[in-house]
Amino acid sequence: MLRSLDIRDMLIIDRLELSLQPGLNVLTGETGAGKSILLDALGFVLGWRGRADLVRAGAEQGEVTAEFDLPDGHPALAVLTEAGLPSDDSLLIRRVNGSDGRKTAWVNDRRVSGEVLRALSDTLVELHGQHDDRGLLDKRGHRKLLDDFAKSSTALNACRSAWRALRIAKSDLANAESALAALREEDEFLRYSVSELDTLAPEPGEDARLDQSRRLMQAAERIREDVVRAHTALGNGGAEAMLSDATRWLDGAAEKIEGALDDALAALSRAMVELGSAEDSVARVLDQLNVDPLELERTEERLFAIRAAARKYDVQPDDLAAHAEILRARLTALDRGGDDLKDLSAKVEDAQCVFDQASEKLSKLRLRAAAKLDKAMAAELAPLKMERAVFTTEISESEPGPDGRDEVSFTVATNPGAPSGPLNKIASGGELSRFLLALKVCLTSDAAGLTMIFDEIDRGVGGATADAVGRRLEALAVDAQVLVVTHSPQVAARGGHHWQVAKKVTKGTTLSSVTALSDAERIDEIARMLAGDTVTEEARAAARALLAA
Numbered sequence: 001m002l003r004s005l006d007i008r009d010m011l012i013i014d015r016l017e018l019s020l021q022p023g024l025n026v027l028t029g030e031t032g033a034g035k036s037i038l039l040d041a042l043g044f045v046l047g048w049r050g051r052a053d054l055v056r057a058g059a060e061q062g063e064v065t066a067e068f069d070l071p072d073g074h075p076a077l078a079v080l081t082e083a084g085l086p087s088d089d090s091l092l093i094r095r096v097n098g099s100d101g102r103k104t105a106w107v108n109d110r111r112v113s114g115e116v117l118r119a120l121s122d123t124l125v126e127l128h129g130q131h132d133d134r135g136l137l138d139k140r141g142h143r144k145l146l147d148d149f150a151k152s153s154t155a156l157n158a159c160r161s162a163w164r165a166l167r168i169a170k171s172d173l174a175n176a177e178s179a180l181a182a183l184r185e186e187d188e189f190l191r192y193s194v195s196e197l198d199t200l201a202p203e204p205g206e207d208a209r210l211d212q213s214r215r216l217m218q219a220a221e222r223i224r225e226d227v228v229r230a231h232t233a234l235g236n237g238g239a240e241a242m243l244s245d246a247t248r249w250l251d252g253a254a255e256k257i258e259g260a261l262d263d264a265l266a267a268l269s270r271a272m273v274e275l276g277s278a279e280d281s282v283a284r285v286l287d288q289l290n291v292d293p294l295e296l297e298r299t300e301e302r303l304f305a306i307r308a309a310a311r312k313y314d315v316q317p318d319d320l321a322a323h324a325e326i327l328r329a330r331l332t333a334l335d336r337g338g339d340d341l342k343d344l345s346a347k348v349e350d351a352q353c354v355f356d357q358a359s360e361k362l363s364k365l366r367l368r369a370a371a372k373l374d375k376a377m378a379a380e381l382a383p384l385k386m387e388r389a390v391f392t393t394e395i396s397e398s399e400p401g402p403d404g405r406d407e408v409s410f411t412v413a414t415n416p417g418a419p420s421g422p423l424n425k426i427a428s429g430g431e432l433s434r435f436l437l438a439l440k441v442c443l444t445s446d447a448a449g450l451t452m453i454f455d456e457i458d459r460g461v462g463g464a465t466a467d468a469v470g471r472r473l474e475a476l477a478v479d480a481q482v483l484v485v486t487h488s489p490q491v492a493a494r495g496g497h498h499w500q501v502a503k504k505v506t507k508g509t510t511l512s513s514v515t516a517l518s519d520a521e522r523i524d525e526i527a528r529m530l531a532g533d534t535v536t537e538e539a540r541a542a543a544r545a546l547l548a549a
Contacts, residue, residue, distance in 0.1 A: 009059035024477035026495030034512030047117025075123040143408035150369030162355040163402040169351040173344040183334040197324035207317035210303040220289040359404040380438035458488040470494035489529040493546035
């Protein structure tokens with residue numbers, strides 16, 4: 001609910017504070033008094049696209065602040081959460097328009113974009129009038145309005161879920177078909193490559209091992225002679241014999257000098273052990289240096305084959321085995337691709353069946369709701385003196401989508417036998433106003449907490465018809481907040497709260513003001529609306545009668 005509207009320096013308003021109430025709020029005043037300015041200001045603070053020259057002449061900036069009550073579960077709370085804005089049981093929106101045209105907005109004291117404002121606006125206020133191209137007259141929104149009327153959220157969500165599953169299944173099938181087609185183009189290459197790599201059977205680390213072995217064999221002849229000399233020097237004819245002689249000589253002398261040579265003998269013993277270890281190691285190297293020319297050739301062939309394959313497949317030698325597994329997996333996918341496509345096709349058929357059933361169920365709900373809505377509209381149009389008009393909710397088949405297969409359009413025929421067509425093409429101004437009011441009454445019969453604005457929706461009607469319009473607006477406002485800009489005394493008399501918009505010239509400056517009317521003031525204002533500039537006692541009596549009706 002819109003609780004208050006504070007306007008400063010906008011158009012011909014210097015300062016205006018308007019406190020609104022639940023129920024039916026009516027704004028009246030002479031033509032040109034500035035009633036539409038209030039709507040311009042409200043549209044500005046909510047981010048609607050409108051006139052650019054809003055700042056009052058001579059002011060540096062214009063400013064509008066709107067405060068709304070948000071009951072638990074209000075859809076605006078979800079918008080605030082998604083935008084990362086603080087939320088409470090009230091919502092404060094402030095927007096400033098500089099004289100240079102620059103606009104800045106805040107929501108609960110946080111700066112926001114126009115996009116966030118418009119998202120909030122869609123949950124806060126509905127504007128209806130003869131030029132209602134963003135509401136009931138917009139054919140693109142008729143299906144949603146019918147779904148809301150049908151309370152089809154469960155069926156609609158099921159249809160959307162089935163559509164998503166169908167889209168995923170079709171996408172999986174298309175991707176698999178595309179991948180299989182690409183694999184079929186590689187059939188010959190894959191089979192040859194897998195066979196080649198299976199024959200080669202490369203192993204991780206093999207390249208380094210072969211390269212080391214090859215280098216060792218190539219160097220063997222160059223170093224073998226030195227290693228043989230070293231082995232001879234370490235053996236029985238060399239260091240080992242000399243250490244043995246030294247040990248024998250010292251053993252003979254040690255008996256005569258009572259332990260003085262014990263350390264030396266122990267050191268010689270350790271040296272003999274180390275010498276033996278060295279000799280064994282050198283002997284093993286000599287065995288390795290006994291190079292078989294054929295083995296060198298085989299090693300080089302294997303090494304060169306691995307490196308050639310690595311260059312061919314553009315991978316590192318150690319990655320050849322992993323690459324072979326990748327190619328083998330692709331070949332396996334190619335060989336079983338037909339079976340996979342059959343499985344995926346079956347899934348598409350199953351998903352299509354589920355979607356068809358869900359969309360069919362949704363279509364039946366819409367057809368029943370359309371008949372119910374048409375009947376309700378007929379009942380509403382009769383009191384509005386349009387009992388000969390025919391309202392029809394047309395449902396036709398459209399391209400399948402997440403919301404089913406139906407296209408919905410509200411059409412009217414103003415007289416029996418006359419061709420039907422879109423609301424804004426067939427109905428005249430007064431008729432259109434009544435159609436929109438009746439439709440809104442039907443579509444919001446059980447909705448609570450709505451803030452709806454009707455901008456001169458009673459234009460072109462009078463007398464009993466205007467009284468019927470007023471009563472419908474009054475009924476619509478029972479569980480909602482309705483703001484009506486009107487020139488009709490019959491409509492104004494149904495208001496629970498009445499404001500008069502007036503314009504005056506002070507020191508050469510034209511300013512607009514809004515005044516909450518008392519009961520006595522309401523009588524005079526409605527009498528003015530009945531009689532014109534000269535208010536007579538007869539007009540006041542008629543005003544009292546309207547208010548008492």
